[in-house]
Each structure stands twice: as structure tokens, then as C-alpha cells.
Amino acid sequence: MKMIFDSSTLILLAKIDLLRESAEAISIVIPSKVKEECLFKDSLDALLIKTLISKGKIKVEKAGNQEAVRKLRADFRIEAGEAQALWLGKKLGVALAVDDGPTIKACKVLGVQFVTAIHFLINLRTRGKLELPMAFAKLDGLATYGRYSRKIIEDAAQRLKGGN
Amino acid sequence: MGVISLRLKDRDLERLDELSKATHKDKSTMARELLEYGWDFLMLKYYKEGKLSLTGLAKKLDVSISEALDLLKERGIEAPIGFDDYLKGFEVLDRVK
Numbered sequence: 001m002k003m004i005f006d007s008s009t010l011i012l013l014a015k016i017d018l019l020r021e022s023a024e025a026i027s028i029v030i031p032s033k034v035k036e037e038c039l040f041k042d043s044l045d046a047l048l049i050k051t052l053i054s055k056g057k058i059k060v061e062k063a064g065n066q067e068a069v070r071k072l073r074a075d076f077r078i079e080a081g082e083a084q085a086l087w088l089g090k091k092l093g094v095a096l097a098v099d100d101g102p103t104i105k106a107c108k109v110l111g112v113q114f115v116t117a118i119h120f121l122i123n124l125r126t127r128g129k130l131e132l133p134m135a136f137a138k139l140d141g142l143a144t145y146g147r148y149s150r151k152i153i154e155d156a157a158q159r160l161k162g163g164n
Numbered sequence: 165m166g167v168i169s170l171r172l173k174d175r176d177l178e179r180l181d182e183l184s185k186a187t188h189k190d191k192s193t194m195a196r197e198l199l200e201y202g203w204d205f206l207m208l209k210y211y212k213e214g215k216l217s218l219t220g221l222a223k224k225l226d227v228s229i230s231e232a233l234d235l236l237k238e239r240g241i242e243a244p245i246g247f248d249d250y251l252k253g254f255e256v257l258d259r260v261k
């Protein structure tokens with residue numbers, strides 16, 4: 001399964017050290033501007049993303065129609081990387097991995113399916129790729145860096161335990 | 165560095181004076197620091213209200229997206245993701261077996 005990633009989800013998964021596992025589960029594609037945004041400054045997450053790109057685990061694609069990307073930016077108050085990801089998702093008819101409010105709103109308006117970082121954690125646990133204690137450690141990381149609402153974290157904890 | 169002159173309310177002048185004495189910094193330095201704090205606060209408010217995307221916030225604060233996430237974590241600002249958005253996500257990833 002192919003999925004377009006926005007910088008927010010890519011960096012979040014890198015921060016909690018779940019990006020490599022996610023890249024094994026699905027085919028990750030990022031637009032060139034997202035690559036630029038993620039590698040803007042040296043950091044551990046930037047280094048991981050750079051490594052996965054060089055190993056071909058994350059593919060970089062150009063978003064072609066600059067005029068359409070510009071319009072998306074203006075219509076939804078989003079930046080170039082977010083707009084390119086949205087444009088690619090719409091063009092290729094694949095879902096977007098995004099943890100950004102305005103871009104999620106845009107997905108809903110344009111009918112582009114989306115997931116967030118927490119869905120990758122639950123999916124990996126459901127498929128038996130993560131032991132429960134490790135899954136909970138990652139959930140703690142996502143609660144901290146992802147700043148999901150308490151309701152979402154509680155529901156995710158139940159799902160990790162196999163409750164839903 | 166540019167120079168501007170501006171009129172401040174008496175109350176703001178008193179505050180500037182108070183902070184300047186407390187921190188042993190001159191008033192100009194203190195005013196510049198307050199402007200920076202105010203800018204950061206306003207940009208975080210815009211992000212919280214959905215007027216700025218995460219990348220937009222990072223740009224306005226002149227930091228990387230990773231650093232913007234760290235800052236949001238420090239300030240305890242909840243992600244703008246609703247429970248219904250979260251539930252919708254399962255429709256997509258449930259297909260990955």
C-alpha cells in the first residue's frame with residue numbers, strides 16, 4: 001500500500017522511533033518540499049529520514065502542477081510541503097499521513113483519505129509487530145510529542161490491548 | 165538594527181521599567197525581548213486556532229518542524245485532531261494486513 005506523507009507525521013514517527021517499522025509496512029512517498037522541510041536542520045529525526053531516503057525506504061516525488069499547489073496553499077492556509085503532499089495524494093488517489101490541523105481540514109474538503117501517526121502504532125500492534133510494553137512506550141511518546149487529546153490516547157490504549 | 169519611536173500607555177511604561185530593573189537590562193533590550201515573546205505567543209495562538217499549519221508555525225518562529233513540535237510539547241498545546249478525525253483514520257489503515 002502506497003501513502004503520501006506530510007512532514008508532521010514523518011517527523012513524529014521518527015521522533016518516537018517508529019518510522020522504520022512503518023516504512024516496512026507501507027510504501028512511503030514524500031514530495032520534494034517535504035524532504036527539504038524535514039532535512040532543514042540537523043537532528044536525529046532528520047538523520048533517520050535521510051537514511052531511509054538513501055536506502056529507498058522513503059521515495060521522493062515531485063509535485064508537478066505548481067499553479068494547483070499554489071491554489072491549495074492559498075485556499076487552506078497551508079505551506080508548500082503540506083500543499084504538495086495534498087496535491088500528490090489527490091493526484092495518485094492515495095491516502096495522506098498527516099498530523100496537521102489545516103491539512104486535515106483540506107483532506108476532508110477535497111475527499112482525500114488520511115491517517116495520523118497514532119494509526120501506524122495501532123496498526124503495527126494489531127499485526128503483532130510490537131509487543132504490548134513497547135507499544136505502550138511508543139504511545140507515551142506520541143502522547144508527549146503528538147499531543148493527542150486524552151480521549152484519543154485512552155481509546156488507542158484500549159485498542160493496543162486488543163479492546164476494540 | 166532599525167529604530168522606531170512609539171507611544172506607550174503609562175501602564176506599559178511602568179511594566180517595562182519594572183522588568184528592566186528586575187532583570188538588570190536596559191529598557192530597549194527588555195522591549196525587544198517582550199516583542200519576541202509576544203510574537204511567539206501570537207504565532208502559537210494562531211496555530212492553536214487553526215490559522216497556521218505546523219510548517220507555517222515553524223517558519224514564523226524560525227525553527228525546524230522538529231523544534232516546533234518540541235515547543236508545542238513544552239507548552240502543552242493539544243494537537244488539532246478531533247476524535248472523529250481519529251476514527252476516520254482506521255478506515256484507511258485497516259486495509260494494511
